Amino acid sequence: QRPKTAIICGSGLGGLADVLDNKTIFPCEDIPHFPRSTVAGHIGRLVFGDLSGQPCVCMQGRFHYYEGYSVSTVTFPIRVFFLLGVEILIVTNAAGGLNPHFQVGDIMFIRDHISMLGLGGQNPLRGPNDERFGVRFPCMSDAYEQDLLSLAMESAQELGFLSFVREGVYCLQAGPSYETIAECRALHALGGDAVGMSTVPEVIVARHCGLRVLGISLITNKAVMNYNSQEKANHEEVLAGELQLILELGKPLHPNAWVCIPLPS
Numbered sequence: 001q002r003p004k005t006a007i008i009c010g011s012g013l014g015g016l017a018d019v020l021d022n023k024t025i026f027p028c029e030d031i032p033h034f035p036r037s038t039v040a041g042h043i044g045r046l047v048f049g050d051l052s053g054q055p056c057v058c059m060q061g062r063f064h065y066y067e068g069y070s071v072s073t074v075t076f077p078i079r080v081f082f083l084l085g086v087e088i089l090i091v092t093n094a095a096g097g098l099n100p101h102f103q104v105g106d107i108m109f110i111r112d113h114i115s116m117l118g119l120g121g122q123n124p125l126r127g128p129n130d131e132r133f134g135v136r137f138p139c140m141s142d143a144y145e146q147d148l149l150s151l152a153m154e155s156a157q158e159l160g161f162l163s164f165v166r167e168g169v170y171c172l173q174a175g176p177s178y179e180t181i182a183e184c185r186a187l188h189a190l191g192g193d194a195v196g197m198s199t200v201p202e203v204i205v206a207r208h209c210g211l212r213v214l215g216i217s218l219i220t221n222k223a224v225m226n227y228n229s230q231e232k233a234n235h236e237e238v239l240a241g242e243l244q245l246i247l248e249l250g251k252p253l254h255p256n257a258w259v260c261i262p263l264p265s
């Protein structure tokens, strides 16, 4: 059975695929033209299986621009999902919290994004438009579907997760270095609630080919906004934060949470 839903697992979130039943696993290196995952916390394989009886595919390990791939290469899997018949993309990531009200362990449903890469000219759709996938000038004001966002919020409410579920704007910067204090302040002043190094190119390509998108950021660290702070962003904290989130914080990524995320019938 072909998957109707694709889930991209962010840094350290590969364990999401464990909730699938009847798994069939393909290492990315065995799939023609797929990039290789080079980042700790990104295994690099596609896991097909059933989620609440519905066929899904989980990408355990994504590709990032900072690994040296172009923005269009990092989005190659999205078009594969589209050609497989996927209709909904659930895209997850680890992110630093810019919003001072956000705490480590919070979940942020993505309402919108600001792409420093995109505004700087690195858009995955740059170049000749392939009409088989979508139009030349796709709209992005509805990139994160309101209906999916509302359903996700309702699910969070039903599960009693509202104390750590937020909604906000995800900012993409190229990485791999984390942000300076001035950059964090600037991104927050621009309207950003969280900052990361992925997701946006995937969402742009997904929307281009008409996939419905739900974006979820896990706040794994608070962005450093103050010169007196001793905090220093690091990838170990990012990975450890997510494990802690799964194990200790009400299990928002527990199977029960995922079965409540709306899947196409």
Ligand SMILES: O=P(O)(O)O[C@@H]1C[C@H](O)[C@@H](CO)O1
Pocket: 009, 010, 011, 039, 062, 064, 092, 093, 094, 095, 175, 196, 197, 198, 199, 234, 235, 238
């Ligand atoms: O793949 P995601 O966006 O979850 O990973 C974030 C961004 C960097 O890859 C890494 C930095 O710690 O985490």
Ligand SMILES: Nc1nc2[nH]cnc2c(=O)[nH]1
Pocket: 094, 095, 096, 097, 173, 175, 177, 178, 179, 195, 196, 197, 220, 221, 222, 223, 233, 238
């Ligand atoms: N750019 C960026 N990516 C992250 N991924 C997890 N935390 C962070 C962060 O603070 N900044």
